[in-house]
Amino acid sequence: MSYSKKQRMAYVVVLLCVALAAMCRHIPKTTDIESIILDQSRTCLYLGLYTAWGIYLQKRVVNPKIRRCLVEIACLMVFWIFLRSIKYHIMTEILSLRTCWYLYYIPCMMIPTLGLNAAILMGEEEEKNTKKRTAALVIPAILFVVAVLTNDFHQLVFSFPNGKPFIDQNYQYGPIFFGIQIWAIFCLIAMEVILIRKSKSPQKRRFWLPFFPGIMLLYWNFGNVIGTPLITKYFGDMAVSCCLLMSAIYQSCIYCGLIGTNTRYTELFQAGGGITAEITDGDWNVRYRSGDFPKMTDQMRKDTKQAPLLLEHGIQIKHISLRGGHAFWAEDVSQVSDQYKELEELQEELTERNHLLQIAYEKEAEKKAIEEKNRLFNIIQNQTFHQIRLLDQYLNELQKTESEEIYDRILRKIVVVGTYMKRRKNLILSQKEKQEKLTVEDLRRSLEESCDSLKLCGINGKYFIDPEINFLEDDSILSCYDFFEWMVEELIDVIQFIFLRVAEIDGQKKVAVTVKGVENLSVLTEKKPELYVEQETEDEWFVSIKV
Numbered sequence: 001m002s003y004s005k006k007q008r009m010a011y012v013v014v015l016l017c018v019a020l021a022a023m024c025r026h027i028p029k030t031t032d033i034e035s036i037i038l039d040q041s042r043t044c045l046y047l048g049l050y051t052a053w054g055i056y057l058q059k060r061v062v063n064p065k066i067r068r069c070l071v072e073i074a075c076l077m078v079f080w081i082f083l084r085s086i087k088y089h090i091m092t093e094i095l096s097l098r099t100c101w102y103l104y105y106i107p108c109m110m111i112p113t114l115g116l117n118a119a120i121l122m123g124e125e126e127e128k129n130t131k132k133r134t135a136a137l138v139i140p141a142i143l144f145v146v147a148v149l150t151n152d153f154h155q156l157v158f159s160f161p162n163g164k165p166f167i168d169q170n171y172q173y174g175p176i177f178f179g180i181q182i183w184a185i186f187c188l189i190a191m192e193v194i195l196i197r198k199s200k201s202p203q204k205r206r207f208w209l210p211f212f213p214g215i216m217l218l219y220w221n222f223g224n225v226i227g228t229p230l231i232t233k234y235f236g237d238m239a240v241s242c243c244l245l246m247s248a249i250y251q252s253c254i255y256c257g258l259i260g261t262n263t264r265y266t267e268l269f270q271a272g273g274g275i276t277a278e279i280t281d282g283d284w285n286v287r288y289r290s291g292d293f294p295k296m297t298d299q300m301r302k303d304t305k306q307a308p309l310l311l312e313h314g315i316q317i318k319h320i321s322l323r324g325g326h327a328f329w330a331e332d333v334s335q336v337s338d339q340y341k342e343l344e345e346l347q348e349e350l351t352e353r354n355h356l357l358q359i360a361y362e363k364e365a366e367k368k369a370i371e372e373k374n375r376l377f378n379i380i381q382n383q384t385f386h387q388i389r390l391l392d393q394y395l396n397e398l399q400k401t402e403s404e405e406i407y408d409r410i411l412r413k414i415v416v417v418g419t420y421m422k423r424r425k426n427l428i429l430s431q432k433e434k435q436e437k438l439t440v441e442d443l444r445r446s447l448e449e450s451c452d453s454l455k456l457c458g459i460n461g462k463y464f465i466d467p468e469i470n471f472l473e474d475d476s477i478l479s480c481y482d483f484f485e486w487m488v489e490e491l492i493d494v495i496q497f498i499f500l501r502v503a504e505i506d507g508q509k510k511v512a513v514t515v516k517g518v519e520n521l522s523v524l525t526e527k528k529p530e531l532y533v534e535q536e537t538e539d540e541w542f543v544s545i546k547v
Contacts, residue, residue, distance in 0.1 A: 021045040042086040050077040053247060060261040069118035070250060076107035077243040084239040094167060105148040110189035111246055113141040119194040147176050188214055195258040209256050213248035275528055277329035304328060368419060380425050387417050412456040413492060419453040420485045431474055438474045441464060446481050459495060466503040474547045480511045483545060487513050494518050514542035
């Protein structure tokens with residue numbers, strides 16, 4: 001059976017129940033037993049209707065906050081009908097009857113207020129805190145209820161001209177009563193206006209439906225206040241009339257789509273475009289199916305529960321657990337699978353290409369390293385070319401000499417020159433390969449090692465670097481060390497003592513060498529005319545040059 005047929009049948013059943021309840025009220029009663037049976041039957045019909053309506057709201061209304069408000073309204077209606085039954089069939093004392101009459105105004109006030117609150121909550125986020133706003137609506141209704149319940153003390157809601165006993169057969173309306181009526185009417189009108197403004201339903205053209213029972217409720221309210229004979233005779237039951245018209249307002253809002261419900265599952269599920277799915281119960285029995293969902297066995301469904309199941313032609317079945325059952329849906333992953341295969345092939349190709357590029361990079365790095373080493377070797381070779389030739393000369397002399405003393409002296413010279421070449425190479429590598437600036441400490445370590453090697457030749461080598469000189473350019477450091485080595489190589493056979501100083505003389509940084517054991521240094525000035533040479537004693541000379 002379609003949803004529309006079920007809906008029409010439900011409305012027909014409700015109308016029949018209401019009609020039957022009305023007949024129970026207006027059928028003439030000849031005996032007390034008939035009156036009791038008909039009245040209780042009428043009460044049971046209304047209690048059953050509002051209880052069923054509350055269950056319907058609990059299951060169907062989507063928004064949880066609106067659902068809570070509407071369910072509370074249905075509960076208030078059940079309470080109102082139950083209270084009416086107690087008043088007319090159980091209570092006999094005047095105080096009890098008046099108390100039941102006053103308690104009528106709890107649902108009379110709270111139902112419109114909760115309806116307005118439900119309308120305001122429409123479209124609000126569930127996580128949003130709305131307690132303060134709800135309290136601002138409920139507090140006035142509570143104050144009105146308190147005013148009614150305490151009416152015996154102030155009589156501002158109902159006044160009794162005849163005095164005690166206070167009964168509901170002879171009373172007048174007080175100022176707070178009209179405030180109660182205004183508040184109820186305001187809540188009902190504001191609720192419908194807000195619902196219409198917030199509605200996004202395609203059936204918005206039927207928004208007038210809630211106004212029809214609303215206008216009837218207003219008419220009943222005014223007629224009841226002024227005592228219209230038609231209202232008093234046929235619709236004088238306040239609880240029944242108000243509950244029927246108010247529930248009609250809310251149900252009309254649901255029917256028009258102003259209040260969202262989760263109905264018509266089957267039609268929506270089957271009409272959902274592009275959805276290929278099925279829903280089963282806990283025993284794997286299919287309840288709903290849409291699209292061309294493939295046929296599956298219970299075992300296949302159990303396997304899908306553990307992991308997605310891939311069928312032929314690239315169809316993948318997925319699962320999700322539901323309350324009381326399972327949901328399965330099909331996804332066409334053929335294009336994704338093809339793209340995944342293409343990506344795998346592309347990944348293999350890129351991996352291989354990356355491997356080749358890595359090899360090429362390593363080869364290029366090796367080539368660059370070799371070229372850099374050759375470049376540094378050429379620099380070292382060019383800057384120590386004189387020492388290489390000198391070593392070659394010393395080696396030739398070693399091969400030719402037969403004197404052990406000369407042989408030993410040549411070896412000592414080779415050590416001196418080799419020490420210089422080692423330290424000179426270290427300075428070049430620090431400067432070129434490590435990209436580091438040379439320091440005064442590098443010069444000091446180089447001079448110290450060269451002076452130690454000179455001891456093999458019986459030469460006492462010393463050096464001094466002015467502590468105030470904290471920085472020298474790289475070329476100046478190399479020049480100082482080269483000048484010291486040049487002096488040693490030129491005078492290694494004759495000098496006994498050599499002392500090198502690096503200091504600032506006459507505002508210029510100079511390197512000065514004092515040698516002892518030489519008779520004449522004219523040969524040096526011939527090779528380096530820029531030298532300043534001065535004889536200090538008979539065999540001691542002072543030589544300096546600007547750094």
